[in-house]
């Protein structure tokens with residue numbers, strides 16, 4: 001492991017760790033540009049960082065991690081960049097599948113898997129099925145994901161059930177609606193991290209982020225490391241979460 005990842009002074013309270021961390025891994029392109037390298041190098045380094053953060057999350061005992069790896073809007077990027085991103089994903093799945101098994105990590109995709117080429121879809125399905133019973137951590141990968149599309153798809157599925165007479169509109173509440181989201185069975189994120197200095201959520205988990213704590217850092221994703229991750233988790237531990245209520249002491 002990179003030795004620079006080991007000498008942190010940050011001490012976390014193990015009892016106050018988030019149960020679900022979601023990350024918008026932004027800034028790969030700018031990182032590469034700042035070094036005079038093609039954008040694809042930024043993604044390559046970004047994938048290595050993602051791998052380290054996944055295992056650190058597992059080591060800390062945080063049970064859910066969601067990574068925004070490819071958005072619906074990313075299809076509008078140049079063909080070569082899209083191909084490079086899909087290739088990195090394939091390499092990741094091939095190289096890490098055994099490690100996921102060993103570490104008890106369950107892999108789950110949220111988004112429109114069917115937008116991807118058949119071979120990649122097969123790989124994603126294979127890893128999802130093969131890791132289904134793992135119960136130490138869920139690694140949720142947002143792929144061809146868009147928050148508005150997720151909500152609209154959920155409404156369509158719900159409307160179908162109503163049309164079939166299986167659900168009465170009176171019964172609709174938050175709990176029932178959640179069953180139609182991609183994230184059924186996954187608790188809402190406690191902490192959202194976005195790298196690269198952008199202060200927006202870019203159509204990510206729009207329904208699920210309602211009470212999430214946000215952490216924005218100017219660090220580009222390829223420079224994000226264990227120390228930066230611990231800083232984000234430490235910042236989270238200093239927050240008082242009220243969920244719209246008042247706590248008087």
Ligand code: FPP
Pocket residue numbers: 025026027028029030031043044046047050051068069070071074085088089092196221
């Ligand atoms: C944002 O940087 C990042 C992405 C669009 C892709 C994220 C993908 C990875 C980190 C690699 C794949 C991950 C795995 C686990 C295989 P950007 O290109 O928008 O950067 P910019 O805003 O500086 O241009």
